[in-house]
Amino acid sequence: MADSEKKTPLEYWLALSSVEGLGSVRINRLIARFGSVKAIFEAELPEIARLPSFNPVLATRILTVSGNFPTFRERLDALNNQDIRVLCPEDPAYPAQLKPLPDAPGILCHVGELKEINTACVAIVGTKQPSPEAIQLTLTLTTALVSAGFIIVSGLASGTDAAAHSGALAAMGKTIGVVGTDLSSIYPAQNNSLAMQIYENGCLFSEHPFRTTPSPGNLIQRNRIISGLATATIVIEAQQTGGAMHTARYAQRQDKALLACRWDGPASPIREGPRDLIRSGAFPFAPTEVDKVVEVLLNPEQLETYMTGTSSEQMGLFEE
Numbered sequence: 001m002a003d004s005e006k007k008t009p010l011e012y013w014l015a016l017s018s019v020e021g022l023g024s025v026r027i028n029r030l031i032a033r034f035g036s037v038k039a040i041f042e043a044e045l046p047e048i049a050r051l052p053s054f055n056p057v058l059a060t061r062i063l064t065v066s067g068n069f070p071t072f073r074e075r076l077d078a079l080n081n082q083d084i085r086v087l088c089p090e091d092p093a094y095p096a097q098l099k100p101l102p103d104a105p106g107i108l109c110h111v112g113e114l115k116e117i118n119t120a121c122v123a124i125v126g127t128k129q130p131s132p133e134a135i136q137l138t139l140t141l142t143t144a145l146v147s148a149g150f151i152i153v154s155g156l157a158s159g160t161d162a163a164a165h166s167g168a169l170a171a172m173g174k175t176i177g178v179v180g181t182d183l184s185s186i187y188p189a190q191n192n193s194l195a196m197q198i199y200e201n202g203c204l205f206s207e208h209p210f211r212t213t214p215s216p217g218n219l220i221q222r223n224r225i226i227s228g229l230a231t232a233t234i235v236i237e238a239q240q241t242g243g244a245m246h247t248a249r250y251a252q253r254q255d256k257a258l259l260a261c262r263w264d265g266p267a268s269p270i271r272e273g274p275r276d277l278i279r280s281g282a283f284p285f286a287p288t289e290v291d292k293v294v295e296v297l298l299n300p301e302q303l304e305t306y307m308t309g310t311s312s313e314q315m316g317l318f319e320e
Helices: 009-017 023-034 037-041 045-049 056-081 132-147 160-170 189-200 216-229 243-253 269-279 290-298 300-309 312-316
Strands: 085-087 108-112 121-125 151-154 175-178 202-206 232-235 257-261 283-285
Touching: 009 023, 009 037, 009 056, 009 085, 023 037, 023 045, 037 056, 045 056, 056 085, 108 189, 121 132, 121 160, 121 216, 121 243, 132 151, 132 160, 132 290, 151 160, 151 216, 160 175, 160 189, 175 189, 175 216, 189 202, 202 216, 216 243, 232 243, 232 269, 243 257, 243 269, 257 269, 257 290, 283 290, 290 300
Parallel strands: 121 151, 121 232, 151 175, 175 202, 232 257, 257 283
Antiparallel strands: 085 108, 108 202
């Protein structure tokens, strides 16, 4: 590539992120094989096509996208003019928590304050239609966690996510919102005002530098960033197949701490998710045990002891 020395790592990462069908896992596989984003574009087509999960069509897309570098520079300039900063893994400001992930986003757009991102973060997630008790628990929990020095991470969705962000803001704390669209297309639209408050008292993340409408796939993928930023994920209420359960599963795959609320009383579909997580080893807590949650998060060795010492008989105590 004749003018490769004039291109920045960010431009190379943006080019890779624009390739249809590539994705974060395949990009990281390319980096592992060729050593750098620049070296990928200097590779021969057969070298790329022979890699596991690659083929000649995908290899051709990767190598031909180099003709679009002027467009990528224009896009970066446009984002900069909107005060949207674009990070790649080679940027020192890229969150250290995300770098070890096999599917770490190659591009991360953000607005707002970033310097405290390495402070301990806790993700709080749940259903879009929480019960009044769950909303109250979320607000109480976020207040307590903020007071203990934690940053609250969630997905800016309706219901539990919005309550988690709002609770953190009301407690004069920091909060991080991760969206599944580009940062110019907040979803759902009714959370635009909340997004602005987060921008002023925390930051918003998106892995989409181009116009991206909400889709089930994008919303699921953003959950790996929510759990990846956090040292622990807390599930308040969720259906067994709800979006919060995707975040919980990502947390488990990332070997992050997972906590779930143990609700008493009649069975409810929106409380089956946490029950399943507790059965599979999540740390259980009752709605009245907010102090217990804060204590174990401040003393993670207690969580480790629980995870290694909980027997199947003990788990049975938490089932009806």
